[in-house]
Amino acid sequence: MTGTVYKSTGSWYTVKTMNGNFYECRIKGRFRLQGIKSTNPIAVGDIVEIQLETKNNTETGVINRIEERKNYIVRKSVNLSKQTHIIASNVDQVFLLVTIDNPPTFTTFIDRFLVTAEAYSINTVLLFNKIDAYNEDVLLEVKYLESIYRAIGYECIEISATTGHQIDKVKRLMEGKVSMFAGHSGVGKSTLVNAIEPSLDLKTKAISVQHSQGQHTTTFAEMFDLSFDAKIIDTPGIKGFGIVDMEREEVGDYFPEFFALKQDCKFNNCIHLNEPKCAVKDALEADEISYSRYKSYVQILEGEDEHYRTDNYDNE
Numbered sequence: 164m165t166g167t168v169y170k171s172t173g174s175w176y177t178v179k180t181m182n183g184n185f186y187e188c189r190i191k192g193r194f195r196l197q198g199i200k201s202t203n204p205i206a207v208g209d210i211v212e213i214q215l216e217t218k219n220n221t222e223t224g225v226i227n228r229i230e231e232r233k234n235y236i237v238r239k240s241v242n243l244s245k246q247t248h249i250i251a252s253n254v255d256q257v258f259l260l261v262t263i264d265n266p267p268t269f270t271t272f273i274d275r276f277l278v279t280a281e282a283y284s285i286n287t288v289l290l291f292n293k294i295d296a297y298n299e300d301v302l303l304e305v306k307y308l309e310s311i312y313r314a315i316g317y318e319c320i321e322i323s324a325t326t327g328h329q330i331d332k333v334k335r336l337m338e339g340k341v342s343m344f345a346g347h348s349g350v351g352k353s354t355l356v357n358a359i360e361p362s363l364d365l366k367t368k369a370i371s372v373q374h375s376q377g378q379h380t381t382t383f384a385e386m387f388d389l390s391f392d393a394k395i396i397d398t399p400g401i402k403g404f405g406i407v408d409m410e411r412e413e414v415g416d417y418f419p420e421f422f423a424l425k426q427d428c429k430f431n432n433c434i435h436l437n438e439p440k441c442a443v444k445d446a447l448e449a450d451e452i453s454y455s456r457y458k459s460y461v462q463i464l465e466g467e468d469e470h471y472r473t474d475n476y477d478n479e
């Protein structure tokens with residue numbers, strides 16, 4: 164039987180099969196997975212093949228095969244073991260909640276997030292939340308940021324999780340898909356989830372409490388079915404993704420507007436810093452590339468990511 168992993172807590176996995184039943188499953192044998200050294204062989208979102216067995220009148224399952232993942236999100240273990248923990252797989256899209264103040268979301272955070280999402284091949288939608296609370300000046304800033312991100316292909320929506328403004332639009336985008344919500348603590352993720360599906364709020368809160376101790380080493384994700392043919396994966400305490408290991412030459416490929424110009428750079432391995440005849444720097448000079456995006460790019464190249472890695476998890 165084929166099913167989807169909804170929850171994983173150590174050695175047991177909750178799998179929902181095509182007929183809508185949930186089974187507690189274990190793994191038999193070893194899984195060799197695309198060369199990833201991870202602490203967990205199976206993650207939430209995985210499509211698996213299970214075999215049912217009955218013991219002591221309870222029906223449980225054995226996972227004996229996993230389908231190739233469309234994508235997956237990892238976090239590095241905080242200890243120095245270099246082990247990776249797969250948080251979730253087969254994610255269709257992530258909604259990044261952005262607020263201008265209360266708390267501020269800086270473009271460097273947005274850009275690092277987008278780079279990682281691009282590296283994971285996950286589509287990102289930017290949700291500018293708390294629109295109801297902004298004055299004219301702040302709204303202008305929202306419009307400015309939207310113009311930057313729309314120009315390079317990211318969908319941007321102004322919402323208010325408290326008034327419900329444009330929440331229907333978010334729900335429509337979620338239909339038939341697996342979504343995640345991300346953003347700094349305090350941007351309104353819980354409020355938004357509550358607005359989308361009130362019954363879910365309690366469940367997601369329960370997980371956060373459950374794992375409040377020791378959550379530096381164990382961050383369990385869980386998938387939830389919503390009432391309108393949508394699924395969300397909740398990952399307590401994660402405001403972004405763990406940074407992906409990437410080569411310096413690779414980073415520019417995850418800035419879509421840089422990638423589009425790369426072929427016009429004189430050197431095919433151009434990293435758009437000090438090289439002559441660089442199409443990206445020319446575009447920057449001509450105001451065709453946003454200065455804040457370029458600044459974020461340089462920061463990522465300069466490797467200021469060490470604090471990003473720890474910054475990335477908060478203790479909500």
Ligand SMILES: Nc1nc2c(ncn2[C@@H]2O[C@H](COP(=O)(O)OP(=O)(O)O)[C@@H](O)[C@H]2O)c(=O)[nH]1
Binds near residue numbers: 351355
């Ligand atoms: N004015 C306003 N406040 C909001 C909105 N969304 C969330 N908040 C408030 O922001 C605070 C943090 O929200 P919360 O959902 O807990 O953020 P989370 O940490 O991302 O889950 C709460 O006091 C919410 O009431 C909004 O759209 N407008």
Ligand SMILES: [Mg+2]
Binds near residue numbers: 352353354479
């Ligand atoms: Mg919250």
Ligand SMILES: [Zn+2]
Binds near residue numbers: 429434435436438443
């Ligand atoms: Zn270049």
